[in-house]
Amino acid sequence: xSSRENSGLExxxxxxxxxxxxxxxxxxxxRQSSIMxxxxxxxxxxxxxxLCVFIVALGPIQFGxxxxxxxxxxxxxINDLGLTISEFSVFGSLANVGAMVGAIASGQIAEYIGRKxxxxxxxxxxxxxxxxxxxxxDSSFLFMGRLLExxxxxxxxxxxxVYIAEIAPQNLRGSLGSVNQLSVTIGxxxxxxxxxxxxxxxxxxxxxxxxxxxxxxxxxxxESPRWLAKMGLNEDFETSLQVLRGFETDISIEVNxxxxxxxxxxxxxxxxxxxxxxxxxxxxxxxxxxxxxxQQLSGINGxxxxxxxxxxxxxxxxxxxxTFGLGAIQVxxxxxxxxxxxxxxxxxxxxxxxxxxxxxxxxxxxAFYLEDVLPEKSRFILGIMSLVGLVILVIGFSLGLxxxxxxxxxxILPVNIKSLAGSVAxxxxxxxxxxxxxxxxxxxxxxxxxxxxxxxxxxxxxxVFVKIWVPxxxxxxxxxxxxxxx
Numbered sequence: 001x002s003s004r005e006n007s008g009l010e011x012x013x014x015x016x017x018x019x020x021x022x023x024x025x026x027x028x029x030x031r032q033s034s035i036m037x038x039x040x041x042x043x044x045x046x047x048x049x050x051l052c053v054f055i056v057a058l059g060p061i062q063f064g065x066x067x068x069x070x071x072x073x074x075x076x077x078i079n080d081l082g083l084t085i086s087e088f089s090v091f092g093s094l095a096n097v098g099a100m101v102g103a104i105a106s107g108q109i110a111e112y113i114g115r116k117x118x119x120x121x122x123x124x125x126x127x128x129x130x131x132x133x134x135x136x137x138d139s140s141f142l143f144m145g146r147l148l149e150x151x152x153x154x155x156x157x158x159x160x161x162v163y164i165a166e167i168a169p170q171n172l173r174g175s176l177g178s179v180n181q182l183s184v185t186i187g188x189x190x191x192x193x194x195x196x197x198x199x200x201x202x203x204x205x206x207x208x209x210x211x212x213x214x215x216x217x218x219x220x221x222x223e224s225p226r227w228l229a230k231m232g233l234n235e236d237f238e239t240s241l242q243v244l245r246g247f248e249t250d251i252s253i254e255v256n257x258x259x260x261x262x263x264x265x266x267x268x269x270x271x272x273x274x275x276x277x278x279x280x281x282x283x284x285x286x287x288x289x290x291x292x293x294x295q296q297l298s299g300i301n302g303x304x305x306x307x308x309x310x311x312x313x314x315x316x317x318x319x320x321x322x323t324f325g326l327g328a329i330q331v332x333x334x335x336x337x338x339x340x341x342x343x344x345x346x347x348x349x350x351x352x353x354x355x356x357x358x359x360x361x362x363x364x365x366x367a368f369y370l371e372d373v374l375p376e377k378s379r380f381i382l383g384i385m386s387l388v389g390l391v392i393l394v395i396g397f398s399l400g401l402x403x404x405x406x407x408x409x410x411x412i413l414p415v416n417i418k419s420l421a422g423s424v425a426x427x428x429x430x431x432x433x434x435x436x437x438x439x440x441x442x443x444x445x446x447x448x449x450x451x452x453x454x455x456x457x458x459x460x461x462x463x464v465f466v467k468i469w470v471p472x473x474x475x476x477x478x479x480x481x482x483x484x485x486x
């Protein structure tokens with residue numbers, strides 16, 4: 001064993017759970033003899049990066065499928081298992097509880113065994129959870145399965161955006177980072193679509209597919225080079241970065257930047273809360289938490305979870321079809337966003353997104369306020385008005401507030417506190433999501449118009465928050481962004 005490995009063991013460091021494969025090093029060994037044109041090299045680099053993103057995107061698809069599962073299955077599960085409405089509400093909310101636990105653990109797991117190892121850990125409880133739900137005979141298995149799913153989703157929600165940010169070149173980081181949210185919306189849409197035709201048990205069995213494919217896929221992609229560098233695994237770090245950038249690319253400048261960035265950081269895998277109290281970390285931490293909390297306070301989860309009921313109360317009969325339509329719109333607009341993030345910039349899209357959500361929430365609120373004033377024959381017009389408002393709301397969310405807070409969180413947090421700070425930001429996101437999900441039904445029972453007025457005011461505050469405090473991170477390396485906060 002080499003002296004470097006001995007010192008690594010003495011420091012309590014761990015090798016990656018899923019090691020960089022030997023086939024990468026074979027490619028490295030033969031790179032000198034291969035002759036490639038610059039255009040072919042760009043294609044090679046793109047294939048390597050996109051393969052990595054495509055594989056880890058299976059995690060957010062699982063995330064979205066978990067979020068969307070309870071919407072089309074509510075009545076069938078209640079009837080088959082004899083649950084009360086309150087028991088089903090507990091079932092729905094347990095995913096958030098599990099996700100909060102997963103979020104707390106996610107940073108330390110990702111720091112201790114690597115980003116790929118963390119995703120492996122997340123995939124296993126997800127698979128077990130879906131199987132528990134599919135074979136459930138009573139509420140106990142149902143609840144256990146939902147908790148396990150939530151735990152896995154909590155880890156995925158932190159690890160995937162961080163991994164993508166750490167492997168992506170600066171000119172593609174925004175677009176590739178948006179794939180995380182695009183995959184979540186695809187998962188939600190699939191749950192809505194398949195839930196219209198399949199029994200809830202069959203739908204739960206299909207829920208294991210993303211993570212079942214993710215596990216073998218993780219063996220074919222490299223570990224995050226920045227994590228490897230922080231752990232002092234320099235040979236693996238350079239191998240990983242070379243694979244990601246292409247075997248003929250000169251990576252010396254990027255290698256030096258990353259080494260300089262991690263030189264001042266500790267190799268310890270355990271970070272204390274006291275380290276977050278240092279003044280230079282307050283700003284990036286507050287930005288990360290603020291954006292992820294405002295994302296949820298916009299009310300999007302309340303709208304998506306209870307869209308069928310909202311459509312019913314607005315007088316729209318095909319509520320499941322309308323809900324699926326919302327899911328499809330989310331996918332299309334989030335797909336468009338992936339091409340805009342690195343061109344228009346993060347701040348512009350966040351401002352436009354929040355402004356659209358403000359106007360659309362007010363439009364829905366007005367429609368429900370007028371419901372009690374206008375005669376019965378005008379209800380159809382109000383239904384159309386609320387439908388248009390909800391569509392614009394979902395378009396606005398998908399245009400920026402859905403994807404960009406996760407991108408910015410993964411960009412601005414310094415590497416030496418990213419594990420704990422990222423866990424804290426993700427925890428706040430899931431805690432806020434739980435509050436919004438649990439209160440949405442109660443608020444809409446109190447006043448649907450009033451509920452959307454509250455959501456509109458939060459979105460208006462988000463515009464102000466972004467304009468005053470959020471910096472533009474487009475076109476800058478992670479090291480440049482993080483040094484700017486010092």
